[in-house]
Amino acid sequence: MPGSSRRRWRPARWPPIRDPELAGQTVVSELISFEIRALTRADAPAWRLLRLESLTNHPEAFASSHEEFSLLDVDAVAERIPPVGGDDVLFGVFADGVLGGCAGFARDTGLKLRHKGLMWGVYLRSALRGQGVGEALIDRVVEHARGRVEVLRCAVNPENIGARKLYLSRGFEVYGREPRALRTGGRDHDDELLALILPNG
Numbered sequence: 133m134p135g136s137s138r139r140r141w142r143p144a145r146w147p148p149i150r151d152p153e154l155a156g157q158t159v160v161s162e163l164i165s166f167e168i169r170a171l172t173r174a175d176a177p178a179w180r181l182l183r184l185e186s187l188t189n190h191p192e193a194f195a196s197s198h199e200e201f202s203l204l205d206v207d208a209v210a211e212r213i214p215p216v217g218g219d220d221v222l223f224g225v226f227a228d229g230v231l232g233g234c235a236g237f238a239r240d241t242g243l244k245l246r247h248k249g250l251m252w253g254v255y256l257r258s259a260l261r262g263q264g265v266g267e268a269l270i271d272r273v274v275e276h277a278r279g280r281v282e283v284l285r286c287a288v289n290p291e292n293i294g295a296r297k298l299y300l301s302r303g304f305e306v307y308g309r310e311p312r313a314l315r316t317g318g319r320d321h322d323d324e325l326l327a328l329i330l331p332n333g
């Protein structure tokens with residue numbers, strides 16, 4: 133919260149990641165220890181629950197709906213986790229071995245579009261927020277995107293102060309606004325469109 137005096141750990145320089153898709157990266161701070169690694173299809177049951185939690189608690193933050201996602205069984209959910217080794221990836225945050233957060237990267241397809249990619253599905257369980265985990269997660273996605281794409285896009289509900297602040301703090305810049313991007317709970321929500329330019333992608 134603004135003016136909060138809570139002690140926070142801020143990620144400094146990350147050690148080089150040898151294999152951005154596979155390498156689990158353990159981060160230890162005075163506040164929390166967690167690992168970020170690419171999810172595999174074996175993580176589908178845990179990600180399904182996490183995703184349903186995010187869609188239940190924050191319907192205005194995601195384009196997917198709980199109603200539709202809950203119809204997918206574990207096999208169908210596993211299909212949505214990109215195979216390890218490709219451009220696309222879904223990172224998970226593990227604290228004490230339990231999946232508590234995620235963020236995905238999807239590269240645009242087609243010769244004219246493949247220099248761009250999308251960050252999607254950013255979520256942290258509330259117990260993990262406010263401790264630098266979000267910064268580390270976004271940085272991991274950005275590090276993965278770097279060298280693959282030159283433009284990393286994401287969208288955020290402008291009323292989502294925390295997520296917006298997090299993205300701007302990692303270098304994203306607002307380039308537009310989609311009016312009435314989401315309709316949920318009897319309300320329309322705009323999307324703010326953000327991009328991070330990654331030279332030499």
Ligand SMILES: CC(C)(COP(=O)(O)OP(=O)(O)OC[C@H]1O[C@@H](n2cnc3c(N)ncnc32)[C@H](O)[C@@H]1OP(=O)(O)O)[C@@H](O)C(=O)NCCC(=O)NCCS
Pocket residue numbers: 133134136186190193194254255256257260261262263264265266267287288289292293294295297298
């Ligand atoms: C977005 C999310 C991952 C960020 O988690 P986080 O990195 O731990 O960040 P926080 O939630 O602590 O907030 C980030 C910043 O916004 C500030 N903030 C959060 N809510 C705020 C509010 N209502 N008003 C003002 N500032 C706020 C925090 O103080 C923090 O600022 P600081 O870095 O200067 O201390 C997490 O909040 C989340 O999962 N939210 C629900 C799902 C979601 O919105 N996903 C994004 C979809 S685009």
